[in-house]
Amino acid sequence: MSAADDRIFLLAPSLAMLFLAGLLGICWLNQRQQRFLLWLCSAYALTALYLGIRSLLSPEDLDHHATGIGTLYLLGSWCLARSFAERRRVSTHPGLALLIGLVALAALFYFTHIDQNFWDRLYSFNLGIALILLLPVSDVFKKPRAKDWLNQTLLWSYITYALFTMARPLLVSLWGHTGLGGAMQPNSLYWATTLMSVLFFALLFTVLICAVTMRDIVSQLRSERDHDALTKTLNRRAFNEAARLRLADQRLHPIAILAGDIDHFKRINDGWGHERGDRVLQLVSATLQRNVRSPDLVARFGGEEFVLLLKCIDLAGAGRLAQRIRLELGADNTVLPHEAQLTMSFGISAVKASAQLDSALKEADRLMYSAKNAGRDRAHTAGVLYPDAGPGLQMLAATP
Numbered sequence: 001m002s003a004a005d006d007r008i009f010l011l012a013p014s015l016a017m018l019f020l021a022g023l024l025g026i027c028w029l030n031q032r033q034q035r036f037l038l039w040l041c042s043a044y045a046l047t048a049l050y051l052g053i054r055s056l057l058s059p060e061d062l063d064h065h066a067t068g069i070g071t072l073y074l075l076g077s078w079c080l081a082r083s084f085a086e087r088r089r090v091s092t093h094p095g096l097a098l099l100i101g102l103v104a105l106a107a108l109f110y111f112t113h114i115d116q117n118f119w120d121r122l123y124s125f126n127l128g129i130a131l132i133l134l135l136p137v138s139d140v141f142k143k144p145r146a147k148d149w150l151n152q153t154l155l156w157s158y159i160t161y162a163l164f165t166m167a168r169p170l171l172v173s174l175w176g177h178t179g180l181g182g183a184m185q186p187n188s189l190y191w192a193t194t195l196m197s198v199l200f201f202a203l204l205f206t207v208l209i210c211a212v213t214m215r216d217i218v219s220q221l222r223s224e225r226d227h228d229a230l231t232k233t234l235n236r237r238a239f240n241e242a243a244r245l246r247l248a249d250q251r252l253h254p255i256a257i258l259a260g261d262i263d264h265f266k267r268i269n270d271g272w273g274h275e276r277g278d279r280v281l282q283l284v285s286a287t288l289q290r291n292v293r294s295p296d297l298v299a300r301f302g303g304e305e306f307v308l309l310l311k312c313i314d315l316a317g318a319g320r321l322a323q324r325i326r327l328e329l330g331a332d333n334t335v336l337p338h339e340a341q342l343t344m345s346f347g348i349s350a351v352k353a354s355a356q357l358d359s360a361l362k363e364a365d366r367l368m369y370s371a372k373n374a375g376r377d378r379a380h381t382a383g384v385l386y387p388d389a390g391p392g393l394q395m396l397a398a399t400p
């Protein structure tokens with residue numbers, strides 16, 4: 001091969017990494033909240049610069065500029081660590097990373113200009129790079145393990161890359177025919193292994209990161225589709241879907257539907273403003289969610305109306321739950337002024353099969369309006385006759 005061919009071959013991995021950096025940069029421009037994409041883009045760009053410059057330099061020039069281009073590689077590796085840390089929400093330990101970086105650069109300078117020991121120079125510098133890469137990993141292991149295989153694959157690929165970076169000089173000197181003797185030459189086995197391994201891991205990380213990011217975006221969109229933005233409870237469509245699944249599971253029966261509506265909510269909005277009204281809706285949904293068990297459902301059906309699906313509970317049990325919610329709402333009311341009372345009216349029905357879900361919801365709704373008409377701040381239960389008495393759980397006489 002001619003020198004020009006050599007150069008094209010040596011520059012190809014750097015150009016490929018610059019291309020990947022560009023792709024990640026474009027992804028980040030479209031998804032600015034995913035900052036790890038920007039860090040990964042910077043990591044690839046800096047590493048591509050390092051690889052490109054190092055590939056073009058003669059051994060003499062490389063000695064001359066060793067500390068400068070070593071700094072590029074260190075910065076690129078720190079950006080990679082930062083990207084990984086940002087994704088897993090852990091620290092890169094910047095103080096420690098700076099210390100390791102400075103020691104690695106000092107060792108590079110020492111073994112290049114003072115004690116010209118090529119093995120120590122390569123090994124100490126690669127050790128520094130690997131340690132910077134491994135800094136966020138210990139924090140990841142302290143956190144509860146993510147069960148999904150994509151994140152696990154990404155984690156272990158990252159650790160493998162760090163360990164491989166540390167072991168690369170050793171492996172090449174063991175396997176290569178010429179040891180590390182010619183490693184300063186751009187066309188040495190050591191340098192070819194470095195170029196190919198860095199490019200391989202860059203491609204692997206890009207594929208995994210793109211897959212994880214796409215999966216995260218889809219699950220975020222799905223969550224936004226299923227949940228009410230203000231109260232984070234399910235919306236009507238998602239409730240219906242999830243309720244049918246619960247109803248198909250005989251272990252969850254008997255199941256009750258509890259429809260609840262905040263009393264005189266318009267007065268809250270008119271008296272203290274829409275924003276305070278929103279905070280009341282959030283307080284109510286937090287109270288409801290605190291009072292249910294898994295896999296019960298809490299949904300906002302619109303306005304100030306909430307619907308709960310309760311597992312393994314009879315009508316009397318659901319009535320007691322409504323009573324508890326009413327009491328807690330009265331006690332927890334931190335949003336409205338002291339003199340204002342926050343109350344809800346409830347309707348409770350039973351449901352045995354998913355074919356009955358719509359009629360059970362209508363029944364709960366009808367009973368909730370009957371509780372409103374009876375004076376509000378009370379719960380009405382299916383199959384019960386109600387005299388219009390004072391507030392409280394009204395279950396006086398069961399209809400035949």
Ligand SMILES: Nc1nc2c(ncn2[C@@H]2O[C@H](COP(=O)(O)OP(=O)(O)OP(=O)(O)O)[C@@H](O)[C@H]2O)c(=O)[nH]1
Pocket residue numbers: 230261262263264265266267269273274275276277278281302303304372376
């Ligand atoms: N703050 C706020 N208000 C909302 C929201 N959605 C609906 N509302 C308001 O909720 C109020 C509901 O009023 P009504 O249907 O008359 O019910 P109410 O005043 O609670 O009266 P009763 O149900 O009979 O006790 C209306 O003023 C709506 O504008 C919301 O997301 N935030």
